[in-house]
Amino acid sequence: MSKFGKKKKPMPAVNTASLPDIVFMLLFFFMVTTVMRETDLKIENPKLPNATEVKKLEKKSYVSTIYVGKAKDKKFGTGDKIQLNDKIATADDVAAFIYNERSQKSEAEWGYMTTSIKADVQSSVGTISDIKLKLRDVNALKLSLSSRKVEEIKQ
């Protein structure tokens, strides 16, 4: 039984010399992948609808985003509000917004530009339809109705 006798041996300390390296590696990874939101939301963070048949939007630089939802600031009233860049606007400003987005790209790239509408589930179709009509007027025909991908929809 002497085999199982207690041998007093001090626990060796774990070598932590490489810990900073590991942390730095993670740090660089997150620094590179991080995308800071360039506009702060003036509307309440929209609760996106769920859908199964979604397509990923590639080429983020070609995407211009329009937010639709309720305004955070009560002075704008309670109905659906449209946010372009970083201010609350109306559907009439959509054309100017698209022209502005286009002016940052060359004319050859206009065909690739997509408009992504991030609208809250509770907003009304009328507002979205107004935006669509304005987009059609300026020939910005590629549209993506932003939704979250799910495997199945609960009815």
Next chain:
Amino acid sequence: MARRETPEINAGSMADIAFLLLIFFLVTTTMDVDSGISKKLSEKPPKDYVPPVIKERNIFEVNINRNNELLVEGETMVLADLKDATLKFIDNGGGEGKMVDGVSTGNCDYCKGDRSIASSDHPNKAIISVQSDRGTEYGMYIKVQNELLRAYTELRNRLALDTYNTSFTELEKAYKKDLKNEKLKEKVNFIKLSYPQIISDAEPTSAN
């Protein structure tokens, strides 16, 4: 000259600083990819544009009222049945397809529908018209669009499985990875042309 030894910088706190930065970036980072239902808007018609006459049986009418209720082809329906009804309509194949370059595309030989004369002629003629009210909830509108797209996906997958032994979803994935592959491109386009997505959004009705 007495050479003084430079004292070593204590790097013990470096890990702490790095941790602090790491946690900051961990919290601020968002890795979500923007995804959504893609739509192609129709071009603005010229002022004196006369819309072509389309046979009633080639139009599948979906109405959503402001209480988020569905009316499909004049009858109320629950959302759960919409996909199958749409699928049946598209896949009916009751007649000849549309004219491409002056030549008719003929009967739909890959359709497995009822071939009823009361429903659509050919998938490339079948138009789905969605009419909603201005007060309809956006979430419901997306749900309906999603169901319609699901019907198309199911049909495309079925056709791809029959012809190429892989589903259309897989086919598209493979093509996305290998965009220069002409064979894959041809296959994807064939399926897309066989079941083209023709969903038109009518201008919403208004309460007053």
